[in-house]
Amino acid sequence: MDLTSFMDNSRPSDYEYLIDPAPQYALKLINLRKNTHVLIIYGDMVANYEGRAKSELGELMPRLVISKPDGTFMVHEATKREPRLWNPPPSSLYATIDGGVLVLRSVRASPREVVVVEVPVIRFAAALKLGTTINYRVFGREEDMVNAIINNPSMIEDGLQILAREYHTLVGDIDILAKDSRGNLVVIECKRSQAGPEAVNQLKRYVDYLRQREGKPVRGIVAAPSISAAAYKFLRLYGLEFRHVEPKS
Amino acid sequence: MDLTSFMDNSRPSDYEYLIDPAPQYALKLINLRKNTHVLIIYGDMVANYEGRAKSELGELMPRLVISKPDGTFMVHEATKREPRLWNPPPSSLYATIDGGVLVLRSVRASPREVVVVEVPVIRFAAALKLGTTINYRVFGREEDMVNAIINNPSMIEDGLQILAREYHTLVGDIDILAKDSRGNLVVIECKRSQAGPEAVNQLKRYVDYLRQREGKPVRGIVAAPSISAAAYKFLRLYGLEFRHVEPKS
DNA sequence: CACTTTATCTCGTGA
DNA sequence: TCACGAGGTAAAGTG
Numbered sequence: 001m002d003l004t005s006f007m008d009n010s011r012p013s014d015y016e017y018l019i020d021p022a023p024q025y026a027l028k029l030i031n032l033r034k035n036t037h038v039l040i041i042y043g044d045m046v047a048n049y050e051g052r053a054k055s056e057l058g059e060l061m062p063r064l065v066i067s068k069p070d071g072t073f074m075v076h077e078a079t080k081r082e083p084r085l086w087n088p089p090p091s092s093l094y095a096t097i098d099g100g101v102l103v104l105r106s107v108r109a110s111p112r113e114v115v116v117v118e119v120p121v122i123r124f125a126a127a128l129k130l131g132t133t134i135n136y137r138v139f140g141r142e143e144d145m146v147n148a149i150i151n152n153p154s155m156i157e158d159g160l161q162i163l164a165r166e167y168h169t170l171v172g173d174i175d176i177l178a179k180d181s182r183g184n185l186v187v188i189e190c191k192r193s194q195a196g197p198e199a200v201n202q203l204k205r206y207v208d209y210l211r212q213r214e215g216k217p218v219r220g221i222v223a224a225p226s227i228s229a230a231a232y233k234f235l236r237l238y239g240l241e242f243r244h245v246e247p248k249s
Numbered sequence: 250m251d252l253t254s255f256m257d258n259s260r261p262s263d264y265e266y267l268i269d270p271a272p273q274y275a276l277k278l279i280n281l282r283k284n285t286h287v288l289i290i291y292g293d294m295v296a297n298y299e300g301r302a303k304s305e306l307g308e309l310m311p312r313l314v315i316s317k318p319d320g321t322f323m324v325h326e327a328t329k330r331e332p333r334l335w336n337p338p339p340s341s342l343y344a345t346i347d348g349g350v351l352v353l354r355s356v357r358a359s360p361r362e363v364v365v366v367e368v369p370v371i372r373f374a375a376a377l378k379l380g381t382t383i384n385y386r387v388f389g390r391e392e393d394m395v396n397a398i399i400n401n402p403s404m405i406e407d408g409l410q411i412l413a414r415e416y417h418t419l420v421g422d423i424d425i426l427a428k429d430s431r432g433n434l435v436v437i438e439c440k441r442s443q444a445g446p447e448a449v450n451q452l453k454r455y456v457d458y459l460r461q462r463e464g465k466p467v468r469g470i471v472a473a474p475s476i477s478a479a480a481y482k483f484l485r486l487y488g489l490e491f492r493h494v495e496p497k498s
Numbered sequence: 499c500a501c502t503t504t505a506t507c508t509c510g511t512g513a
Numbered sequence: 514t515c516a517c518g519a520g521g522t523a524a525a526g527t528g
Contacts, residue, residue, distance in 0.1 A: 089508095
């Protein structure tokens with residue numbers, strides 16, 4: 001493939017790449033494809049971000065820029081899953097050449113956030129057509145746990161009767177509201193991973209609210225695969241309960 | 250540059266790339282560079298993940314794999330900042346050819362999680378040397394807010410005396426513990442962005458605990474740039490207070 | 499190592 | 514649009 005063939009042909013192809021391109025070639029690729037392709041720019045660059053917070057990558061070194069057609073903009077370094085700088089979608093990419101240097105400006109409208117990248121040395125640039133999986137689904141989420149409990153309440157305790165799921169209250173939504181065999185209201189808070197202090201606190205909030213509103217005893221149960229020691233102490237301090245439930249059951 | 254020169258020379262260079270490579274060439278690049286370079290593989294692929302949860306990208310379509318020397322492994326699609334599938338560092342990458350098809354297996358030890366990617370069509374593969382910014386710093390975090398308040402407690406109210414920061418209790422850590430001009434304990438919970446019901450609930454947890462432990466009135470203040478309407482109602486309901494504080498002040 | 503909390507969290511959902 | 518809460522959260526810091 002002619003590496004610069006795209007210059008003479010504005011019809012998008014699946015992928016195009018430039019090796020050690022002059023800035024104006026990279027610029028043209030970016031502007032032609034930024035709304036349809038995922039762009040990759042590899043080179044020596046500096047960058048900075050200002051918006052909700054502020055930070056700077058002032059030392060010139062090789063980094064990797066990834067820009068997606070939805071506005072996602074990321075500056076990756078050698079380590080970590082997270083980009084060092086980024087703008088989430090929807091953001092807008094503006095590329096220019098300033099003093100012979102490629103400059104990428106990603107602007108997020110609300111909240112106003114700007115990432116600016118200067119690339120004095122462009123080693124590689126590419127425009128790639130990527131797909132998107134439809135009907136993507138993850139199994140083993142909290143919702144699946146809630147379903148499992150609703151379908152089989154005895155996994156919490158015998159005689160439990162489900163009253164509602166996602167029961168809305170002034171202080172938040174209760175995962176499962178139920179009634180035990182003795183007629184007590186039971187609030188169940190599900191966590192797909194180990195429950196910590198926040199989970200207990202959340203449950204306590206719901207239970208306190210219902211106790212006050214109903215004027216009678218209300219039980220609270222954390223349903224999770226495990227609970228931290230501190231959270232368990234906290235839970236017992238307030239007379240709440242824990243049930244072991246695996247997220248994939 | 251000879252696109253296959255790396256084959257005859259195991260000395261790492263800054264970047265190498267293969268265009269429409271045969272699987273065994275891509276395999277060799279991956280195995281030579283996976284521990285030192287960031288790898289990019291673009292092609293048509295299917296993938297699946299199993300670990301804490303489970304999901305599948307069963308439809309063959311163009312996707313982008315990024316692998317970092319620390320074990321970061323990501324499968325990106327056309328949209329979103331988040332990879333569709335991933336393993337965080339530290340994970341291990343194992344590449345093989347199975348029935349003529351490049352197979353990438355990323356394994357995380359604990360918790361055990363596996364991402365498997367099959368790439369029947371490899372359009373592009375590259376090994377890139379990336380840098381890492383040292384002494385990286387973000388400005389405008391919650392810690393900066395806490396510092397600002399400790400250095401100038403009057404931004405909360407006059408006569409406030411700081412007693413402790415990160416004060417540990419049975420139910421969690423208090424951002425700032427202080428005493429007001431009348432001798433009341435004051436718990437301050439800082440949020441760098443708008444405070445929601447959870448922030449208020451967190452504060453209530455600390456205040457309730459101290460009230461009980463100390464047997465005397467304890468004030469609670471949420472310090473944040475703003476607070477949601479629901480959170481504010483909730484806050485007033487429990488006799489807590491709100492102070493406007495900007496994260497960059 | 500486990501636990502706790504923050505985050506420029508991101509993302510989906512529902513009002 | 515905003516608010517709220519889950520997430521395979523990841524990453525940092527502490528005991």
